[in-house]
Amino acid sequence: MLKAVWMSDPHFVNDGDVLGHDPRLRLQAAIDHINQHHSDAKFCIISGDMVNRGTRTDYDALRKILDGLVVPFLPMVGNHDDRQIFRKTLPVPEFGMADFIQYSVETPNGLILCLDTQKPGSDAGTFCSTRLTWLRSALENARDTPVYIFMHHPPMLLCLPMQDTENMENGEAFLGLLAEYDCVKHLFIGHVHRPITGTVKGIPFATMRSVLYQAPAPLPEWDWDSFAPAKEPPNLGILNIGNAFVNLQFVQFCKYEHGTNG
Ligand SMILES: [Fe+2]
Numbered sequence: 001m002l003k004a005v006w007m008s009d010p011h012f013v014n015d016g017d018v019l020g021h022d023p024r025l026r027l028q029a030a031i032d033h034i035n036q037h038h039s040d041a042k043f044c045i046i047s048g049d050m051v052n053r054g055t056r057t058d059y060d061a062l063r064k065i066l067d068g069l070v071v072p073f074l075p076m077v078g079n080h081d082d083r084q085i086f087r088k089t090l091p092v093p094e095f096g097m098a099d100f101i102q103y104s105v106e107t108p109n110g111l112i113l114c115l116d117t118q119k120p121g122s123d124a125g126t127f128c129s130t131r132l133t134w135l136r137s138a139l140e141n142a143r144d145t146p147v148y149i150f151m152h153h154p155p156m157l158l159c160l161p162m163q164d165t166e167n168m169e170n171g172e173a174f175l176g177l178l179a180e181y182d183c184v185k186h187l188f189i190g191h192v193h194r195p196i197t198g199t200v201k202g203i204p205f206a207t208m209r210s211v212l213y214q215a216p217a218p219l220p221e222w223d224w225d226s227f228a229p230a231k232e233p234p235n236l237g238i239l240n241i242g243n244a245f246v247n248l249q250f251v252q253f254c255k256y257e258h259g260t261n262g
């Protein structure tokens with residue numbers, strides 16, 4: 001059995017808050033929870049938006065805090081990240097692409113692929129032909145090995161009218177590729193700051209809450225001009241993956257009030 005922790009969207013800043021939430025307190029609470037209760041996990045995957053603004057100072061401070069994890073961590077890029085600073089400051093696994101933060105991690109229970117869906121300068125994502133070629137080759141080589149894919153941007157609509165304007169722009173081609181391969185067992189997606197599960201082209205998927213701030217439910221209606229985070233607590237995902245078995249538990253690691261002014 002592979003046990004892993006899944007964390008998303010820390011939006012770290014070295015000082016100040018983000019939309020009334022303190023990223024340092026929230027991230028530390030997540031790390032404390034993992035160290036206390038899930039130190040037997042093989043690693044912690046962090047599905048993008050590592051920082052909120054992408055400055056060197058933020059990444060340096062983030063690295064220092066993440067080094068407090070007793071399990072290794074696998075960092076991923078989101079729309080808020082800077083690939084150059086990311087690569088200089090965070091530990092990117094070696095089996096991956098040179099120009100993208102896209103890599104694979106082999107485990108006895110399957111292959112983990114962490115994809116780069118960033119489109120620089122945009123909050124929406126993309127998946128260019130270079131990344132698609134790498135992915136096709138990884139899926140070809142996997143043959144019968146189960147493959148678990150982590151990515152920041154959703155490649156499909158999620159019935160979230162506001163977030164759906166910022167998903168992966170060529171998701172149809174991406175999903176068409178995945179649907180050709182029976183080895184693809186599950187997608188794990190960040191970016192939307194809200195938990196949703198379902199299937200797409202027959203492939204199960206889950207999205208995850210942010211460790212920092214949560215997006216409100218679609219109703220009552222809201223838009224980006226009036227956006228305010230929902231007063232909902234954050235989650236971590238605890239994953240247990242075995243032979244033809246995927247179990248994801250959404251775990252609350254602190255109260256909403258922790259790191260906010262209530
Ligand atoms: Fe985010």
Ligand SMILES: [Fe+2]
Nearest residue numbers: 049078079191
């Ligand atoms: Fe994002």
